Amino acid sequence: MTFTLTDSLVNQILSALENQEKVFLVDAAQGILVEKTDGRKGDDEFFYDLPEWNSADGFKLREDFTGSLNSPVAHEELQQVLHSGRGVFRNFRIVLKNYPEVEKKWHIYKNTKMLEYINGWYNSLREIWGLEKLDYVPESDDSLIHDDFNFSVYEPQVDDKNLVLEVNAAIKERNENLPDELMQAFYDIWHEQFKAGATRQQTGFVCRSFSNDFAGCITVSNVSDRQEKVMVLTGLFVPAAFRGLGIGTELISMCLSELKKQGKNWLIMPNTFIPDFLEPLLLRTGFVKIDSGFAVNLQ
Numbered sequence: 001m002t003f004t005l006t007d008s009l010v011n012q013i014l015s016a017l018e019n020q021e022k023v024f025l026v027d028a029a030q031g032i033l034v035e036k037t038d039g040r041k042g043d044d045e046f047f048y049d050l051p052e053w054n055s056a057d058g059f060k061l062r063e064d065f066t067g068s069l070n071s072p073v074a075h076e077e078l079q080q081v082l083h084s085g086r087g088v089f090r091n092f093r094i095v096l097k098n099y100p101e102v103e104k105k106w107h108i109y110k111n112t113k114m115l116e117y118i119n120g121w122y123n124s125l126r127e128i129w130g131l132e133k134l135d136y137v138p139e140s141d142d143s144l145i146h147d148d149f150n151f152s153v154y155e156p157q158v159d160d161k162n163l164v165l166e167v168n169a170a171i172k173e174r175n176e177n178l179p180d181e182l183m184q185a186f187y188d189i190w191h192e193q194f195k196a197g198a199t200r201q202q203t204g205f206v207c208r209s210f211s212n213d214f215a216g217c218i219t220v221s222n223v224s225d226r227q228e229k230v231m232v233l234t235g236l237f238v239p240a241a242f243r244g245l246g247i248g249t250e251l252i253s254m255c256l257s258e259l260k261k262q263g264k265n266w267l268i269m270p271n272t273f274i275p276d277f278l279e280p281l282l283l284r285t286g287f288v289k290i291d292s293g294f295a296v297n298l299q
Contacts, residue, residue: 017051205217
C-alpha cells in the first residue's frame, strides 16, 4: 500500500525524527504517524519505518551548518560548543539565542536539510512502488532577510557621522590592540571619504536590525561631473557579527537595482585594499576584477 507525503505528514515526521524517546511508523492507510509497539511493527505494506535519525546525525547537521557559516563571531562560539564534548545540543541552542539572525538561518538550514532527507527516503519507497521520483526544490530564503532587518535609503544629513562612528567602532571591536592614534586615522579616512562622496551626490542604503543595531551600509557617488553614467563605490561595510547572513549581498543587489533605474552604466571600485571576505561577495554579485579594482556593468 502506498501513501502520499502530505505537508501534515512531513511535519509529523520532522517532529518524530527529533524525538529520541519514542519510535513511530507511517500508517499508510490513514496517512498519519502512529507509535511503534510490540503489536505494531513496520511491514513495508501497511506500516512503514521512518528513516533512521539519531544523535550522530543531529551532530553532523550542526557541524555542517557551522562549517558553512560565514559569521566569524558566531562561527567561533559554535565551533567551541561542538568540540566541548558535553551538552552539545543544549549549548548549541544557548549560543544561537545570542545571535537571533544566525538562529533563524539555522532553523531554515535544518528544515531544508531534513526535508531533503525525508524526500530522499520517500523517493526510495516510490522507486520500490514503481512510481516516478518527486523532485524536491528547497524554498529560497533570500526574501526572509527583510523579516529580520530594516533597509533604508542612506541620508547624508542623518547617517553621515553616525555611519563613520559605527564602522569605526566595529573595526575597533575586531582589533582591540590597535593604538588610539591608528583608530583615529581610520576614523579620519572614513570621515573624509564620506565628505568627498557627499559633494558628488552620494547615495546608498543602510541596514539595521529591528533592535536598531548597525548591520551594514553601502554608499556610491558620481565619479565626476564629466562621468554621469559611471558611479564609484565609496563604502561597503558589514560588521563581523552580521556577516554570512546575506546582508552584503542584499545591500549590493538593492544598490545595483537602484542605479539601473537611474540609467547608470557602470559601478566601479577603484584600486584599494579589499578585505578577504569582500572579494568573493563582489565576484558573486556581478563585479569583475580590473587590476586591483572591481567594476560591474549595469546595462
